[in-house]
Structure formats: structure tokens, C-alpha cells
Amino acid sequence: MAGAGEQLENLIKQHVASCPPERPYTFVEVGSAGCVSLRAFADIIKDTRGGAPWRVVGFDLPPGKAWSVDMNEVKRSFDGLPYQLVSEPTTALPEGMSLCLMDNPRSYLLNTFPFPIDFAFIDGCHGKCAGRDFLSVEPKVSMGGLVAFHDYGEIEQGTDWQAHCREFISVRTYVHRLGLAAPCVTLRKGWRFVGEAFGSRRSGGDGNSVAVVQRTTEPLFPQPELSLD
Numbered sequence: 001m002a003g004a005g006e007q008l009e010n011l012i013k014q015h016v017a018s019c020p021p022e023r024p025y026t027f028v029e030v031g032s033a034g035c036v037s038l039r040a041f042a043d044i045i046k047d048t049r050g051g052a053p054w055r056v057v058g059f060d061l062p063p064g065k066a067w068s069v070d071m072n073e074v075k076r077s078f079d080g081l082p083y084q085l086v087s088e089p090t091t092a093l094p095e096g097m098s099l100c101l102m103d104n105p106r107s108y109l110l111n112t113f114p115f116p117i118d119f120a121f122i123d124g125c126h127g128k129c130a131g132r133d134f135l136s137v138e139p140k141v142s143m144g145g146l147v148a149f150h151d152y153g154e155i156e157q158g159t160d161w162q163a164h165c166r167e168f169i170s171v172r173t174y175v176h177r178l179g180l181a182a183p184c185v186t187l188r189k190g191w192r193f194v195g196e197a198f199g200s201r202r203s204g205g206d207g208n209s210v211a212v213v214q215r216t217t218e219p220l221f222p223q224p225e226l227s228l229d
Contacts (some may be wrong), residue, residue, distance in 0.1 A: 004197035004210045008148065011197075011212065012041065012119065013048050015146055019118060021052035024095050026115045030133045031124025031150075032058030032099060034073030041121065042081060042097050055115065057098045059105040060124070062087070069101065106136035116142040123150040127165025131174030141215050146194070149175055153209030155202050171211075180213045190217045 012027075019025045027045055032038045035058055042056040063069045083097035089112040102108060120137045122130055130149055141147060151171045158168045175181050179188035194214050199207035 004199045004207060007197035008210055008212075009044055011146070011194075012044050015119060016045055016048040016054075018144075019052075021049075024053035024055045024115070025049060025118050026055045027057070027119045027121070028109070028113075028117050028137060029056075029058045029121045029123060030105070030109075030137065031122065032060045033068035033123075034070050035077040035099060036073070037121075037123065038097075038099070039077040039081065053095050055093065055095050055098070057093060057100060059100045059102075059109065061105070062101045062103065065103070074099065106132060109136040109140065113140060116140060116145070118142050118145045120145075120147045121150070122147065125162050125164040126151040126160070126169045126171050127162040127167040128170070128174060129162075129165050130171045131178055134174075134178060134180075143215055143217050145215050147213050147215075149211045149213075151208045152196060152211035153199055153201060156199075156208045175211055175213075181211065190215055192216045 016025050025045060027041055029038050029041065038056065038058040045054050045056060060069050063071055078097065081097055083099055084094055086093065086098055086100040087102055089102070089108045091112060091114040093115070100108065117137055117140045120141060122133045122137075124130070124133055130151075134147060134149075137147065149171050151169050152175060154172060156169050157172050158170070160169050162169060176184045178184075179186050180191055181193040191213050194212040197210045197212070199209040201208055
């Protein structure tokens with residue numbers, strides 16, 4: 001996320017700080033791979049929450065079904081931070097850190113995951129799966145909650161073959177088809193486009209951009225208008 005990381009970190013801190021301390025702030029990452037970014041998100045949320053409760057949950061396919069999941073890398077990422085490894089759908093996820101490696105994480109998110117999601121980071125396969133991943137978390141996103149799409153930048157589209165979806169990066173296409181950002185025929189009801197945090201790839205680096213959208217229907221708690229500026 002080089003180039004976009006600082007903007008995204010500031011946005012997360014701002015959003016976490018707006019959550020009442022009496023209930024857990026729940027962050028979900030779809031496509032956690034080696035959990036490097038998941039650990040970074042957990043550290044940001046833990047530090048921002050102080051002693052208030054929080055829950056960070058990563059999702060991916062099991063090793064052998066997802067080429068990017070390396071359990072040695074996962075262990076290195078979680079060094080010093082306890083976590084629960086989950087392989088079957090459950091409604092008993094603890095507070096703190098969890099990693100769910102299961103055959104159908106979308107089904108679990110859509111049908112079993114018991115918590116309202118305050119922030120979802122979509123970073124799995126960067127083709128049509130990005131749209132499908134959004135649809136799996138959409139019903140669970142809190143009013144005022146955020147969803148971020150990695151690899152949204154215009155310069156990234158059409159690059160880097162996505163073997164699972166059998167297409168090149170096309171996150172931008174599916175974000176637009178969902179009506180989450182212009183150009184689209186009809187904007188998706190109940191959502192607004194917050195903005196794009198630009199990665200370093202547009203200036204010769206290797207960091208990709210992130211798009212952020214926000215649920216706009218009546219919030220469960222007061223929410224400021226957020227910006228990536």
C-alpha cells in the first residue's frame with residue numbers, strides 16, 4: 001500500500017476514534033494472505049482504542065487452496081500478538097485478533113458472522129472477486145461504516161494476472177458496476193464514495209491505490225463526514 005498507507009491509517013484512526021468505547025470496534029480484512037497488513041491494522045486499532053474493546057478478523061482460503069497463505073509468514077506477522085485460528089463457521093469469535101481460513105469465507109461472512117462490521121478492507125483476488133467480497137460484507141456493515149478496496153487505481157487496471165478470477169486486475173470495473181463510484185448508471189442506495197488514496201505506482205513505485213466508500217443510512221452512532229484529503 002505504499003503511498004496510500006498514511007492516508008488510510010489516518011482515516012482508520014479517525015473512524016476508530018468515533019466509535020463509542022463501550023462496544024467493540026470490528027475490523028474485517030478479506031484476503032489476509034500472510035497477515036502483514038492485518039497485523040498493521042490491528043496495531044493501529046489497538047493503539048487508537050486504548051483500553052476499549054476491539055476485534056480484528058482476517059479471512060482467506062486454507063493453505064493449499066490460496067497460494068498466498070504461508071503459515072510461517074502468518075506466525076511472523078502475529079509475533080507478540082495472540083490470535084485465534086478459525087477453520088469452521090462460528091458465532092463465538094473473541095475480541096482481539098482472529099484469522100479465519102476456511103473453504104467458503106464469503107458464506108460465513110454473509111450467513112454466520114455475528115458482528116456488525118465497522119471497517120472492511122477488501123484485498124483478496126483483484127478481479128470479479130472484489131465485487132463478490134463486497135456483497136458478502138455489505139449486509140453486515142454498520143451505518144456509517146467503511147469499506148476499502150485495494151488495487152482500485154486506474155493505472156493498476158489490466159495489470160497483474162489474477163489466476164483465481166482468470167482476469168487481470170479489474171477492481172475499478174466492479175466498484176463502478178456496484179454503483180459505488182462514478183461513472184455508473186445509478187449510484188448504490190445507502191453508500192457514498194469517500195475518495196481514493198493514491199498508491200506510489202502512479203509515480204513509478206509499486207504501491208497500489210485504495211478506494212473507500214461509506215454506508216450513509218442512519219448511523220448507529222454520530223459519524224463525521226470523512227475524507228481522504
